[in-house]
Amino acid sequence: MSQHVRNGGDVVVETLTSLGVTHVFGIPGQHALGLFDAIRRSDLEFMSSRVENNSAFGADGYARVTGKVAVMFVSTGPGALTSLGALQEPFITGVPVLVISSQVPRRGIGGRKNGLLHQVDDQQKSAQNVVKSTAVVLDAAHIPTAIADAWAFAQTVPAGPTWVEIPQDVLLEPAPLPPVSSTVVSIPARPARAELAEEAARLLSGAERPVILAGGGVRRSETGSKQLLRVAEAIGAPVVSTAGGKGAISFGHPLSAGSWIEDRYTTELLEEADVLLAVGTTIGEVTSNYFTFAPKGRLIQVDAEPRALGSNYSGLGIHGDAGLTLEAIADRLPMGSEAAREQGAQVAADLRARVEQRLAAQDLETELALMHALRDAVPDDAHTFWDMTIAAYWAWSAWDPRDGEFHSAQGAGGLGFAFPAALAAAAGSGRRTLAVSGDGGAMYSIAELATARQHGADVTWLIIDDGGYGILREYMEGAFGQATATELARPDFAALARAFGVPAHVATVDNVGEVVARTFAEPGPAVVVLPALLRMFAPTHLDGHLD
Template identity: 60%
Template sequence: MTRNGGDVVVETLEALGAHTVFGIPGQHALALFDALRRSELRYVGSRTEVNAAFAADGHARITGSVTPLLVSTGPGALQTLAGLQESAAGSAPVLGISSQIPSAGLGGGRGGYLHELTDQLASFRDVVKHARVVRHVSQIPSALAEAWEIALTAPFGPVWLEIPQDVLLAPASVPPVTSVSWSPRELHPRAELVAEAVRLLDGAQRPVILAGGGALRASGELLELAEKLRAPVVTTFGGKGNFPWEHPLSAQSWLEDWHTTEFLAGADVLLVVGSGLGELSSNYRAFRPRGAVVQIEADLGKLESNYPALGIHADARHAVRALASGVTARAVDGAAEERVLGLLASVRERLTAQDLGLEWQVLDAVRAAVPDGTPTCWDMTILAYWSWSAWDPRGGAQFSAQGSGGLGYGFPAALGVAAAVDGPVLAVSGDGGAMYGISELATAAQHGSRVVWLIVDDGGYGILREYMTDAFGQATGTELARPDFVALAGAFGVPATRSTPESLREDLAKAFAGDGPHVVVLPAVLRMFAPTHLEHP
């Protein structure tokens, strides 16, 4: 068989280092998918493109490398947008590759093609870091290498390529692709900014570090810097896992608690690493720093976008390493550790005053059942909101959809993670979010994915029910008819257990002991802890 453009795509992906690809075939993309069977690439097919995009996101986050996402034209391509938005918010290097209508129809000049959009690329330009149409087979290797490099240049993020059907089918006149050179641009801090930051930190009496998602690849450097400075570390929701949860300097992640907001505001120097200090990290703009702020951020648009700071445009790894090398190590006198203990005691005291026994019981049962080091993927549901603040990752990566806030992330993302790890993965959804990904039970069964899916069934969109009731006195549109999730999982050939708060730990432990997918359904109505940003404008 004569090699074609689809073969060149697959050869290039292999040369770039890809091992697993996600997606769904479609008419214009058939040559691309046909080429997969002549390759060593592992293909994981989803049941909807949005779930394929979420799966690719989870895979990209856990591997830290580019994950290809292959889809077809028009409706197939557009369905990936919600997943790509989350990848952009969470800095996941997903490489979306979509087919297109034949080249002669690009631009909407002729019309009449199946799946045709006048300008499909325009739908993606404001979502991804980079978007391009490939018009000839000879362009494919360079275009893929360029996209791969951009995806892995800090800040990481999704990229998008479109290849017309006729280009994918065209005979390849170029020889087989065996090697492709690429090198992401390294973003180093400017020396004078590092020197000024070192001066500020060395002179600080109460330094504090706020570590965001951009610090996840700098966890070793972050630990060294915190210990040299004796600086407490608060992690953002997107930065969970970048600092040991039980470390004496860990002030954990209670960002929606006023005590933590005041703790950050009271620092005479606050070092913000890999966070834009957005809505959640600033406790809904209640944060008002009283000292100096030093912000390390790879995304130039987020630098000083919310608060004045000494802005350092750099990859967190390079900047934190430079600071750790430059600051003077301090003696261990226990003062910082006492401040952390006092903060956490105040947070716990406020929560204890609320009637949250069921919520703590459920969270504690899940934490006790999940093996240390297990990756977890959380949908937009009340238990996930608790996890942002209260979950101890214990060496396991914690991923959630809080970057862009779309429903349906947890289970398909966990399937993507499971395709990259040997052990089990936890996914957590509410019944509303679970319905977005219920078709992926077929994917889990087909691939034998070791995903334990906890569905907290409260009969509706629980968090929206709370928000609307608080704001308007009653909720509208939040109550849902839903299936018997245990029976439905069984129809897919996936074992399932109906649990209770009292048996949850044991039920989850049994599910994790299996070697394939398992659904655990917990009928329970959970509540959020009371926010404090409203009490302190």
């Protein structure tokens, strides 16, 4: 065997190592072999999925749990393109992922019919809808800067995926530069403009019925939760969490009004605020209760993504990181009174009580029992991952993350997120996770049982089997009186899991909590199958009235 000559693939791996990267996700491919061969000579740990979109979901989950930039290697053409559907989720949700894709040799880039395997006319253009930036590196000397810039930009708020392409020949040719041992990285802050923070503080301090809507941007900001509490306690404002904002304020805090964003009582509370402070949320389709929300007072909207400001509702728009902006507002607020905090706490408690009364008046024993059983079964500090399934729609509103974190595919709404994200998060963090999927969504991820077994990931996968796409069935029956194309032939999920060497259990609603709890006491992956037909709660009384 000839002696190895250091090449562009080595420069990539050296650069990643100098940035502190420890894990890489992806699937090998012909044009990317130089990347994967270089991993062999490094300390990087590689997790190979079975389908590229699941590599992207895995990178997303890893980044959410660890707080690090997740790195993914994909190969040219079919591999790169297959990853794009899953990259839409971290792009919309704001999760830092760095994708390093191979390319055809330099002579073939931009060629339409060169006869090169995997060739795409413009691979960058395909990625641009779901990443923050793209770059093509045509010389090994440019690799460290291109990767460092993309790594930093992935974290710059609003965070999201970035994309770097390196042609096959650049990865394989000798690299005439010294080994990379340092990188130059600059991550700009996003503070609010002083006059906007001043105006927000003036409006909030004069409000009689202030309310705060906390979105995912609060959670993702390093100081978001801390500064949210400062503002809420200063003005005595009840805080409603969006699905993405769960955990921004503890559900146990007196000012927490929960996250029942699809219930009209919550929508009404937001509407009746004389000043509503919405932070880190677009007030989008779900958060606005499907655009039934119609604010009557002043709206202050804070977001790190300038395009989000005023995109659905007009108001005072403040471009800035959630934590830095809330800090600037809190610094300008007078000391809050105990009476105001007590009043806000009473409003929050009343709202949650009214929602519970509405639920109790509906025939939802199965769904409520399932949510309670799972919450009791899963450790308080566990990270949970939820696919687009009826149980997840319930969890958007009902799940209390306690000391852990709640993650769902609610940003882009794609199927197949939960299991690959949870298993990569478990493998990368060393902590057991829970994934919840329906039987339809489970089929998107079923191949990753092999990944979970290969890497010994401590992940529990709960598959709720209702024989089809349950939420689409419910939507279509409600809209058209009957459903079409929602019923599915599916495997015996427990037997299939065992065929992969993964322990599997079939549960009932009565014992699912016990079964899930047992898997948290055992090492390695586990599957729990729950045959159950769930349905959604009604956001108003069945006659459509609020009261």
